Amino acid sequence: xxxxxxGRGGHLRDHTERDxxxxxxxxxxxxxxxxxxxxxxxxxxxxxxxxxxxxxxxLIANLxxxxxxxxxxxxxxxxxxVGARFYPLVYMLTRVHQAQDWDSGxxxxxxxxxxxxxxxxxxxxxKSLLSKAGYPKSEVNAMAQAPAVGDR
Numbered sequence: 001x002x003x004x005x006x007g008r009g010g011h012l013r014d015h016t017e018r019d020x021x022x023x024x025x026x027x028x029x030x031x032x033x034x035x036x037x038x039x040x041x042x043x044x045x046x047x048x049x050x051x052x053x054x055x056x057x058x059l060i061a062n063l064x065x066x067x068x069x070x071x072x073x074x075x076x077x078x079x080x081x082v083g084a085r086f087y088p089l090v091y092m093l094t095r096v097h098q099a100q101d102w103d104s105g106x107x108x109x110x111x112x113x114x115x116x117x118x119x120x121x122x123x124x125x126x127k128s129l130l131s132k133a134g135y136p137k138s139e140v141n142a143m144a145q146a147p148a149v150g151d152r
Contacts, residue, residue, distance in 0.1 A: 001025055003049055004056075020056040026092075027063050027070050030085055078139065 001021060005012070012018045028034065034041055045059060052058045064070055077086050093099075098107050130140040 003046060007049060017056065020060065024056060024059050024063065026089065027060075030072070030076075030089060031063065031067050031070070032085065033063065033066070 004021060012021065044062065048058045048062065049055045060070075072086075072089075077090070100107050127140050131137075
């Protein structure tokens with residue numbers, strides 16, 4: 001992202017360019033683009049930035065070529081916990097779409113004041129009830145945790 005911005009004088013042309021850049025960035029994280037052979041993948045992406053007329057389109061095409069498709073499916077979230085790649089996506093969507101804490105109704109926002117002034121991970125479903133209902137431990141852990149506000 002930084003290299004792309006530097007090549008454009010630190011400014012994006014419009015919201016379409018911004019959205020493509022963010023789309024590419026989020027998908028590189030979700031699919032682990034730089035998790036393996038970092039040097040060769042990074043060299044490939046930097047080459048695209050220097051040689052292509054529409055570098056963002058080509059970067060996104062490279063992601064599709066490696067993944068097959070970039071569609072996010074419900075199964076991608078199944079059995080995943082706080083340390084997983086898709087957890088930050090859930091956290092980001094929580095922040096961007098003004099989600100509310102199920103208990104207090106307070107919007108999950110960094111701009112909160114008072115004792116509810118920070119986000120943390122809380123259990124939103126009692127683990128014991130999920131276990132009694134027959135869910136496997138991996139799903140219990142994934143379902144029972146979500147971003148929430150303040151101290152309980």
